Amino acid sequence: MTIPVDRLSDPVVRAFVTALNANDREAFFGLLTSDASMSDDGTDRNLEEWTEREIFSSNGRMEVEDENEGGRTLVATYTNDTWGSMRTAWRFTVTDGKVSRFETGQAPAD
Incomplete structure (x- = not known):
């Protein structure tokens, strides 16, 4: 089951996902x-290069299962045109109303 984006608790994270x-x-x-x-799977990445490759040029999208x-x-569930769909975990650090860091990677199995 997914959580509608407009129901996400943190307004900055909600805007990020939107x-x-x-x-x-x-x-x-x-x-930002x-x-x-x-970081992606525990390794710091170049934010602009990573987002271009994994989000913008590959039609990335998130369906939130839990928060x-x-x-x-x-x-x-994160989906893009390069990798298909995978279950991912995301952790956000919000500073003064903006995302100062996000970490993503494969989510552990239930």
């Missing part, structure tokens, strides 16, 4: 701090 699903680069990058960072920690930790 922008990602809409493939809206301007809104997406507007939600100027020094934002990210914890006030909406700053998500489990979602």
Whole structure:
């Protein structure tokens, strides 16, 4: 079962998922701090290169299954045109109303 994006608890994370699903680069990058960072499967990545490859040029989208920690930790089915669908975990650090870091990777099995 999925959680509708408009029901996500944290407003910044909700806006992040909305922008990602809409493939809206301007809104997406507007939600990040100027020094934002990210990791994928525990390895820090170049945020602009990673988002271009994994989100924007490959039609990335998230269907959220569960949220914890006030909406700053998500489990979602992440789909893009390159890799197909996979169950992923996302953790967000929000600073002054913007995402300063996000970490993603394969979600552990239930």
